[in-house]
Amino acid sequence: MGELANKCSEYRDLVAGSPEERAFLDYISSILDLPFIWMQLTPVEVLYWRDGGSWIEVGEMRLEALALPYSKGGVLEGRLVDINGDVEGNIAVAPFPSDLNDAKYVVIDAARRGAIAVVLYGEPLRRIVVTDELGFKYDAAPPPIPAISAPTSIAKMTGSRARLVVNASSNVTYSYNIIAMNSFEDTPMISAHYDHWLYGASDNCGGVEAAVTAFLDLVAEDYPVALGLFTAEEGVAPHVPSLYWAWGSLIYFSKWRPRHLVNLDVVGTGSPKAYVMPYMREVVSGLLPVEWPRPDFDSLNYELRGMPSVTISALDDVWPVYHSPLDNRVDDAMITLTVDIAKRIVKTEPRRPEVDLSHYGIPVRADPYDAWSLIYNYLVIFKNNNHSDIVYVNIFDFLKRNAKDYIRIDVLGGPTLCVNNCDKAFDYYRELAYAALI
Numbered sequence: 001m002g003e004l005a006n007k008c009s010e011y012r013d014l015v016a017g018s019p020e021e022r023a024f025l026d027y028i029s030s031i032l033d034l035p036f037i038w039m040q041l042t043p044v045e046v047l048y049w050r051d052g053g054s055w056i057e058v059g060e061m062r063l064e065a066l067a068l069p070y071s072k073g074g075v076l077e078g079r080l081v082d083i084n085g086d087v088e089g090n091i092a093v094a095p096f097p098s099d100l101n102d103a104k105y106v107v108i109d110a111a112r113r114g115a116i117a118v119v120l121y122g123e124p125l126r127r128i129v130v131t132d133e134l135g136f137k138y139d140a141a142p143p144p145i146p147a148i149s150a151p152t153s154i155a156k157m158t159g160s161r162a163r164l165v166v167n168a169s170s171n172v173t174y175s176y177n178i179i180a181m182n183s184f185e186d187t188p189m190i191s192a193h194y195d196h197w198l199y200g201a202s203d204n205c206g207g208v209e210a211a212v213t214a215f216l217d218l219v220a221e222d223y224p225v226a227l228g229l230f231t232a233e234e235g236v237a238p239h240v241p242s243l244y245w246a247w248g249s250l251i252y253f254s255k256w257r258p259r260h261l262v263n264l265d266v267v268g269t270g271s272p273k274a275y276v277m278p279y280m281r282e283v284v285s286g287l288l289p290v291e292w293p294r295p296d297f298d299s300l301n302y303e304l305r306g307m308p309s310v311t312i313s314a315l316d317d318v319w320p321v322y323h324s325p326l327d328n329r330v331d332d333a334m335i336t337l338t339v340d341i342a343k344r345i346v347k348t349e350p351r352r353p354e355v356d357l358s359h360y361g362i363p364v365r366a367d368p369y370d371a372w373s374l375i376y377n378y379l380v381i382f383k384n385n386n387h388s389d390i391v392y393v394n395i396f397d398f399l400k401r402n403a404k405d406y407i408r409i410d411v412l413g414g415p416t417l418c419v420n421n422c423d424k425a426f427d428y429y430r431e432l433a434y435a436a437l438i
Contacts (some may be wrong), residue, residue, distance in 0.1 A: 004031070004212060005268070005330045008205035013127075014196050014389035016232040016248065017048030025176060028229065031212060032180050037219060041176040044231055044251045047238045051127075052167040054121065054148055058157050066125045067102065069197075069437035070240050071146040073168040079242065080158045085412050090180045095159055096122035096149065097387075100323065103147070104130040104242075105165030105386050110178030117164050118147040124324035125149045126138055127197040129235050133242035135380050135410040136390070139212060140239040157240075172238045177248050181217065183224035188346045189258035190215050192265060193233030193248070193298055202318045206234070206330040214264075222368040225346055226258055230298050233265075243413050253305075260308035262345045263299040266337045268330035270317025270365035274341075276310050277303065279353040280375065282311060287341050289317065290311040293392040295378055295412060303392070304413065306373030308350040312338055360396050362433050375431050378412035399426035414438060 011020045025041065032039045051067040058080070081087050083094035083106065097103055106128045110118045126149045133141035145385055146166045166420060178194070181187060187423040192207035200311040208229060232248035274288040284290055293303045294311070303308035313333070321327045321382070353372040357364050365371040377395055382388045383406055390412055403409060403425040409417045415432065418425040432438045
């Protein structure tokens with residue numbers, strides 16, 4: 001593991017607004033304090049959340065646990081009850097879902113049935129954000145009850161009385177995006193997020209090392225480029241929205257738009273793929289396996305606007321240890337490969353997107369990226385209230401062909417198009433797009 005990635009992963013729970021973050025910012029600043037590099041720390045208001053050590057007591061036994069962000073702290077006592085039983089007034093116990101993002105649906109369901117807390121068990125222990133909204137929106141949705149990740153052995157203790165200690169605290173404060181550049185012209189940007197849960201070696205200390213290395217290499221070549229090291233990719237805004245991730249980059253990209261974005265996230269181990277805007281496929285042709293955009297990264301805030309972006313990631317390979325204490329190593333060969341590919345992509349010039357809005361009965365828009373985002377974007381789709389998928393699609397084609405198969409469809413970060421009866425979702429979306437309400 002390189003020096004930068006190693007230093008990054010020394011900070012357990014390097015979260016936005018933490019004292020540890022300030023020390024890491026000083027370290028990064030010292031690396032970037034070089035001639036011909038202009039650097040600034042741009043403030044981002046965040047909710048700083050810390051788990052000071054949580055556990056569950058059953059009789060004389062104490063099991064260490066991980067509080068799930070952004071649970072409130074407290075001490076709760078009750079009977080451990082299987083999630084399918086009568087959880088009212090009790091602590092619900094359930095296996096951690098295979099799709100970690102479904103944890104919030106377990107918590108929401110348990111809270112609506114009267115549970116006072118949720119224990120999700122499985123190995124390894126995990127941290128994943130839980131909220132109180134089925135979809136992913138920018139409205140406030142803090143978790144309804146505390147939730148923890150606990151060892152599998154807790155499953156055998158249902159029926160016993162337990163004492164749950166969630167030693168979590170939070171306060172609103174400021175964090176910082178690190179922005180550096182060697183030119184004030186319209187440049188491409190290499191980006192990575194530096195905040196992480198637990199050790200975060202792959203997610204995303206390896207990405208930070210790769211981004212900084214690629215940036216400094218390009219500066220040495222006198223190639224105009226910018227570097228964005230973003231806070232709060234793991235979360236979160238002060239009001240805890242259900243679309244909690246990529247908060248730091250959202251704040252930055254709402255004001256500044258680099259020519260194109262090359263984002264590095266979860267690149268410490270495994271085999272990377274390129275998640276690419278469809279009109280940019282030729283940019284990465286022959287370099288990596290190519291897939292359509294995926295919403296898990298800071299590039300989300302470019303993709304929602306139709307802007308040119310590529311994310312390099314091996315998230316699928318890292319999934320077994322994602323957001324767990326086992327994400328503790330980085331493959332140096334993987335970093336070297338990522339640096340090389342990132343520099344190649346930075347030097348390309350993506351073509352502008354082209355879509356025919358009149359084909360969909362929508363007035364023409366002057367901005368080609370705005371026009372693209374009306375047709376190609378993210379939907380949140382539900383076949384039930386226990387799971388959702390976020391898909392990047394041609395929205396008009398998807399709604400026309402597939403809407404009837406779902407009980408709810410949202411625009412990611414936007415309006416809900418239908419609940420229970422989705423036959424009219426296509427017409428509703430077209431009306432919103434025509435009226436420029438999307």
